[in-house]
Amino acid sequence: MGTSKSRGSVRIGVDVGSSLTKLAFRGGSGAVRYELLGRGAYDQVVETVQKLQPQVLGLTGGGAAQLASRLDGRAVQVNEFTAWGTGANHLLSRRQKTDTYLLVSLGTGTSVMLVDHQDVRRLGGTALGGGTILGLGAALLQQSSFADTCALAAQGSRDSVDLLVRDIYSDPDRPLQGDLTAASFGRMARQDNSPPREDMAAAIMRLVGENVTLIAGGHARHLGLDRLVFGGSTLRNNPALQAVLTEVSSLLGLKAYFLTNGEFAGALGALASAPETEVTP
Incomplete structure (x- = not known):
């Protein structure tokens, strides 16, 4: 070693x-x-x-x-x-450096921490994280490899699995943005055929990433902070999850940063x- x-x-x-x-x-x-x-x-x-x-x-x-x-x-x-x-x-990095920020650690579960210079305080978190991806990958995809679930997700789209706002409101004057999630995995009960495994994997990443960002973003907005710093082994070789975190952070008006070697x-x-x-x- x-x-x-x-x-x-x-x-x-x-x-x-x-x-x-x-x-x-x-x-x-x-x-x-x-x-x-x-x-x-x-x-x-x-x-x-x-x-x-x-x-x-x-x-x-x-x-x-x-x-x-x-x-x-x-x-x-x-x-x-x-x-x-x-x-x-x-x-x-020097570009990312700031005195006060929210740090989001995505491991087996997820913790949200306030870092203020050298002071660190856990604000909350969620049971959603890498353990969720691994467990749902095994249950829904018969896939025991975390890396293989990440690779599948990178090739899929959650649109055939999740129920979106536009699926409920066909009117273009709908009250919410059409591509927002109305119900995670909500399409599964409305169709006869199972969606592709890649799409299921993408929906798993969306479920985890969207809810993690909403929880962390709520803390950020409450504290008047404008950036979320993400790290943890769940992000390792997982572009699909990083894309979700980036997208949802942007929707909340927040900047998403990812630590290089953040799992360490x-x-x-x-x-x-x-x-x-x-x-x-």
């Missing part, structure tokens, strides 16, 4: 999620590299720590306590939302937030 480095010169941050384990490494040169592992990759992380003997070892995420117990007190646990805010601040924000924040530790074999 990691490459050999000077012992003690490496800093490691680990975000132990319910679906994936994300690692950030910073060497003596200051360069950062990332590694993505599957769920419950405790043995691999412990092996890497023993090999590299990091100067800093920060853990965050739902599985941080369990991993820490395997490391005999050699790691520092960092609050998940603090880690995410700190990591996002590091990942924001928590790991990077854990690395940056943890104090130096003495890690011994």
